[in-house]
Amino acid sequence: MLYNTLRQYEYLIAVAELGSLTEAARHLNVSQPSLSVAITRIEERLGRPVFVRRKGAPVEITPYGHGLLAKVQALLAQARDIENPPDTAPPFVVGCFEDIAPLYLAEALGALRCALPGETFRGVEARFSDLAADLRQGRIDVAISYDVGFEGRFARRVLKEVLPVAFLSPDHPLARKASLELGELAAHPLIFFSEELSEGFMNRLFQAMRLSATVGHRVKSLEMMRSLAAHGAGVGISYSCPPSSLCYDGRPLVTVPISTPQAATEIALIWSGLREEGARFRQVVATLEGAFA
Template identity: 45%
Template sequence: MLYLTLRHYEYICAVARHGSLSAAAEAVHVSQPALSAALSRIEDHLGHPLFLRRRGAALALTPQGRLFAEKAQALLEQAAQLEDPKGAGAGQQQLVLACFADLAPFLLAPALKALREALPDVEISHRACGFEPLIAALTGGEADLAITYDLGLDAGFSRAELGRYVPHALVPPEHPLAKRSGITLEELTQYPLVLSQEGMSLQHMLGLFKTHGLVPRIAHRADSLELLRSLAANGEGVGISYSLPPGGMSYDGKPLRAVPVTDPAASEPVILAAHAQLPGASPAFQAHEILRNVLSAGGSDLAQADHHVD
């Protein structure tokens, strides 16, 4: 369900003021496709159109839209006054960073720290979520950038690769695979597996086996990364995960060994996703360059640690 935020009200007021999506998008520092998608979602949520769309003509407010825009503008002004009674914060810029949930413990905090240091005048918020909510947030203009695996995104998004990671087979120390230096997907079909229940993660992993004409034996589908690791550590099956927390222990204190999957096709890029055309003066454009430098391979020690897709 969509919950309207001050950012949504800002979108409506910008379109009402400028009369065109392109000018409004530039004013609020988002891409035109993101603004258009957000506007449609807002109107769907409200149950009635706010603007009349006529070919070759500027967007015109409907009667309901005019009333809504007036109240939205008053709300924005009131919010600015509450945040800064002297009015200094009235024009503060905003940025929303989304991150795939399994990557968030490794990458989100360093990303936020870098952004807050480099962009002190920008209000930065974040969300950590699964693939489908993440893609919906990007598409609907509710998130400006996303750190994620390249799964489920269409051609309307740009992709800056931050690194490539491989899945690992997770087993207890006494397991026959524990001392192996690598394992193939074909070899993994000999063992019961523990996979993620997350929709696109599961589809991705099953697709890897299918591409090689293989049928895996699935013992469990885990609702979380830590449950997957715990099931593997307790001998319930070989866990398969790209996310590889340091320490070699499951959440319940059992030791784990991680054996990399050696099939070249199994590697998966971690990307910084954004709308294809970010306005050059926008906080999102600046943040994109900052995060590429901080998180990409060679940009910091983060890239050398084991951040690996669940």
């Protein structure tokens, strides 16, 4: 429970700035005895003295009081911002699913800066669950992502449809094929992402096609998937497809498209269905849609 009010904290700042209970009382339009009693009660609740008050001498601030007053100043500044928001709009934050961020986020931010030169934009990379939580709690404004894990009150616009690819070592028996079906991959050890939502999505896809996936490795990053595949540890399956034919350690890697129609999924622009959608927001959405057209 909070015992001291913002008004009482304003009393502390006034006394500290004016150095006198009498002057502070006049400034605050309260009686000097009332202010003195209020300060005493605040100090009692805090359990430590903020000021040293001696009759006929200026008020002095204790070492503890200096630290406290700095925190009080910051608290009051935040309270003023809540009641009187600054004229400048906060940065518009675009989130992007981590694996596709290198492919899409920089281009999206560039398009926004060209279309709305007076605005400030910032990009954030995150996994599915973090993007959903950040959208709900207002830490990001929109997200570019596969539509995985966004249950509840979310709005979305489809930006593009994509099919997955398979990452294989050059000597893998399937590496010379122009395209692959999921059924061909089921017989081989697979490399999945370890994130629960991502692996769950792939397992449901295999189950829907009456296939059984044998997971040889679970990884946290796209490059780890590519590296394991290049070293012959299994077949990586991903909807993100970097253009390089080499993994991080320089070993060659083969990327083969998966043509199974049921495996197609969407990259969408997603935002909270509870947020306000003003002219600025609608222009951002239109610009991002255009960037993917």
